[in-house]
Amino acid sequence: MRVLGIEGTAWCASAALYDAETDAVLIESDPYEPDSGGIHPREAAEHMSEAIPEVVDAVLTAAEAEHGPDAIDAVAFSKGPGLGPCLRTVGTAARALAGTLDVPLVGVNHMVAHLEIGRHQSGFENPVCLNASGANAHLLGYHDGRYRVLGETMDAGVGNAIDKFTRHVGWDHPGGPKVEAAAAEAAAERDANGELVDLPYVVKGMDFSFSGISSAANDASDDEVLIGEICFSLQEHVFAMLTEVSERALSLTGADELVLGGGVAQNDRLREMLATMCAARGADFHAPESRFLRDNAGMIAVLGAKMAAAGDTVPIADSAIDPKFRPDQVPVRWRDGDASVARGRGDGERGDDGDADRRGAEATVEIATAESGGGARHAIKRRVSKRYRHPELDRALRRDRTVAEARLTSEARQAGVPTPLVYDVDVPAGTLTLQHVGDRDLAADLDGRLTAAVGRHLARLHGAGIVHGDPTTRNVRVERPEDGDARATLIDFGLAYHTGHVEDHAMDLHVFEGSIRATATAPGSLIEAFEAGYAEVGDGDVLDRLREVEGRGRYR
Numbered sequence: 421m422r423v424l425g426i427e428g429t430a431w432c433a434s435a436a437l438y439d440a441e442t443d444a445v446l447i448e449s450d451p452y453e454p455d456s457g458g459i460h461p462r463e464a465a466e467h468m469s470e471a472i473p474e475v476v477d478a479v480l481t482a483a484e485a486e487h488g489p490d491a492i493d494a495v496a497f498s499k500g501p502g503l504g505p506c507l508r509t510v511g512t513a514a515r516a517l518a519g520t521l522d523v524p525l526v527g528v529n530h531m532v533a534h535l536e537i538g539r540h541q542s543g544f545e546n547p548v549c550l551n552a553s554g555a556n557a558h559l560l561g562y563h564d565g566r567y568r569v570l571g572e573t574m575d576a577g578v579g580n581a582i583d584k585f586t587r588h589v590g591w592d593h594p595g596g597p598k599v600e601a602a603a604a605e606a607a608a609e610r611d612a613n614g615e616l617v618d619l620p621y622v623v624k625g626m627d628f629s630f631s632g633i634s635s636a637a638n639d640a641s642d643d644e645v646l647i648g649e650i651c652f653s654l655q656e657h658v659f660a661m662l663t664e665v666s667e668r669a670l671s672l673t674g675a676d677e678l679v680l681g682g683g684v685a686q687n688d689r690l691r692e693m694l695a696t697m698c699a700a701r702g703a704d705f706h707a708p709e710s711r712f713l714r715d716n717a718g719m720i721a722v723l724g725a726k727m728a729a730a731g732d733t734v735p736i737a738d739s740a741i742d743p744k745f746r747p748d749q750v751p752v753r754w755r756d757g758d759a760s761v762a763r764g765r766g767d768g769e770r771g772d773d774g775d776a777d778r779r780g781a782e783a784t785v786e787i788a789t790a791e792s793g794g795g796a797r798h799a800i801k802r803r804v805s806k807r808y809r810h811p812e813l814d815r816a817l818r819r820d821r822t823v824a825e826a827r828l829t830s831e832a833r834q835a836g837v838p839t840p841l842v843y844d845v846d847v848p849a850g851t852l853t854l855q856h857v858g859d860r861d862l863a864a865d866l867d868g869r870l871t872a873a874v875g876r877h878l879a880r881l882h883g884a885g886i887v888h889g890d891p892t893t894r895n896v897r898v899e900r901p902e903d904g905d906a907r908a909t910l911i912d913f914g915l916a917y918h919t920g921h922v923e924d925h926a927m928d929l930h931v932f933e934g935s936i937r938a939t940a941t942a943p944g945s946l947i948e949a950f951e952a953g954y955a956e957v958g959d960g961d962v963l964d965r966l967r968e969v970e971g972r973g974r975y976r
């Protein structure tokens with residue numbers, strides 16, 4: 421099968437020919453380059469209407485020269501997300517071409533295309549996918565017939581966050597490559613132990629935020645901090661956040677493959693951090709070559725061919741574009757519906773984990789038997805140093821989280837939330853000695869009674885003005901005593917903090933429900949029980965806000 425793909429969601433007018441038999445991809449692109457500032461939607465749309473016919477024509481001519489008049493078997497186009505006027509040009513061109521050639525039409529989700537190209541090239545079965553593009557940033561994993569959003573930016577896309585800073589200092593679009601060059605130059609000159617510019621580092625579970633970091637970088641430049649130093653620190657923070665959430669996603673799902681996509685993925689420092697993180701965990705990492713990372717029609721044609729082969733084509737009448745098209749709205753018909761990123765997790769793996777040492781995303785946990793105290797078991801949690809991140813950032817994060825975890829685990833317990841006793845804290849070593857709780861993680865033993873209990877525990881925690889910050893099914897321990905009801909205990913308070921804001925409380929619920937949706941076989945009833953448990957003890961406003969947070973989904 422040969423598919424002609426068309427891309428033009430924002431800046432890159434592109435057409436491509438994909439030949440599924442030879443796996444060859446020919447791409448013809450014409451980028452829009454703003455004279456000043458960022459992307460102007462009207463100028464971008466004008467560019468598309470001129471450039472799309474030209475790139476399509478070039479690819480079609482090449483295809484027909486080689487394969488004759490029946491060169492094309494299907495036409496695939498970016499249906500969204502993106503800028504409405506640009507998408508409309510792409511949609512119109514695709515419909516006209518499919519009509520003239522009398523071949524089927526395929527509407528492709530641009531975000532899913534950014535990650536499927538990596539899966540296609542790597543041959544990985546069930547990777548976690550990190551999309552680091554201009555207007556977006558999210559972690560996806562295939563589960564139960566869809567690409568689930570495991571985590572995403574709460575505000576700006578990663579490229580846009582960087583470009584916001586470069587616009588402020590007067591550099592032309594796109595800013596990412598210029599920041600990379602300035603950071604590399606500064607890195608070559610700076611003292612390895614030189615201080616970083618102080619920027620916010622915001623990770624909540626597997627979600628993250630960039631809005632504060634762009635403003636802080638802008639302020640630093642107003643304060644005349646050396647620009648190379650700001651670029652260096654900006655990259656160290658932003659990419660460490662993306663690497664950390666990727667590691668959390670690998671840890672939550674149990675996956676051992678990561679693929680990277682999106683324009684920002686062309687950045688060597690980001691790739692280096694992800695490769696270092698994966699190597700340390702024994703996971704495989706793949707980033708496609710640059711021409712498949714930035715916006716391009718090659719990825720649209722490759723996914724278009726998979727979709728067409730699965731019969732996933734659209735009649736012209738149903739081929740409307742969708743500027744807010746989310747990746748989790750796509751029913752995935754080209755993959756095995758039983759496959760899951762969460763292999764071996766959440767599906768009745770009820771075994772006792774015994775005395776096995778565990779490894780989370782941040783820490784190693786050693787289970788030891790205390791010499792005194794009648795053989796009670798302890799969990800010794802060490803926040804290990806992460807080689808991918810800058811030593812100064814690494815020290816600060818390990819220190820702050822160890823302190824927070826010790827303090828908030830105890831405060832939560834005082835508020836009546838089941839948590840382990842804290843026996844000892846060694847801040848310089850990043851080590852906590854905790855009471856051993858539970859026989860297994862909730863991920864391995866999910867039921868509605870337990871998720872209801874988690875709902876009540878979180879409500880009580882919020883009532884005390886604390887949020888957990890990372891309440892996933894791996895951060896709840898379960899115990900089933902022979903003579904009583906199952907008990908759930910919350911662990912891992914490293915991202916916990918004090919707050920009375922309804923929004924922060926709702927984010928906790930959002931994170932917990934996301935971890936269930938991404939791993940459980942029948943999430944609906946588990947989530948219902950969880951919310952009922954929360955409603956029993958907690959504040960109804962938080963549940964209302966949760967609905968709002970969900971409805972707000974970034975492209976809705």
Ligand SMILES: C[C@@H](O)[C@H](NC(=O)OP(=O)(O)OC[C@H]1O[C@@H](n2cnc3c(N)ncnc32)[C@H](O)[C@@H]1O)C(=O)O
Nearest residue numbers: 429430553554555556579594596597683684687714715
């Ligand atoms: C919806 C669609 O239109 C949108 N496309 C998009 O954002 O273009 P993309 O090619 O994936 O990414 C462009 C971004 O990628 C950044 N970028 C390019 N090279 C970079 C580099 N070496 N380092 C950091 N950022 C880089 C640019 O600064 C720009 O912000 C998206 O995928 O979100």
Ligand SMILES: Nc1ncnc2c1ncn2[C@@H]1O[C@H](COP(=O)(O)OP(=O)(O)OP(=O)(O)O)[C@@H](O)[C@H]1O
Nearest residue numbers: 671778780781782783785799840854855856857912
């Ligand atoms: N007090 C404890 N009692 C029993 N098991 C524990 C305890 N603390 C941690 N564990 C086990 O160790 C694993 C990792 O611990 P924890 O979640 O605290 O580390 P982490 O590195 O922050 O993990 P992640 O970020 O992946 O959630 C847990 O999923 C759990 O199985």
Ligand SMILES: [Fe+2]
Nearest residue numbers: 553554683715
């Ligand atoms: Fe893109």
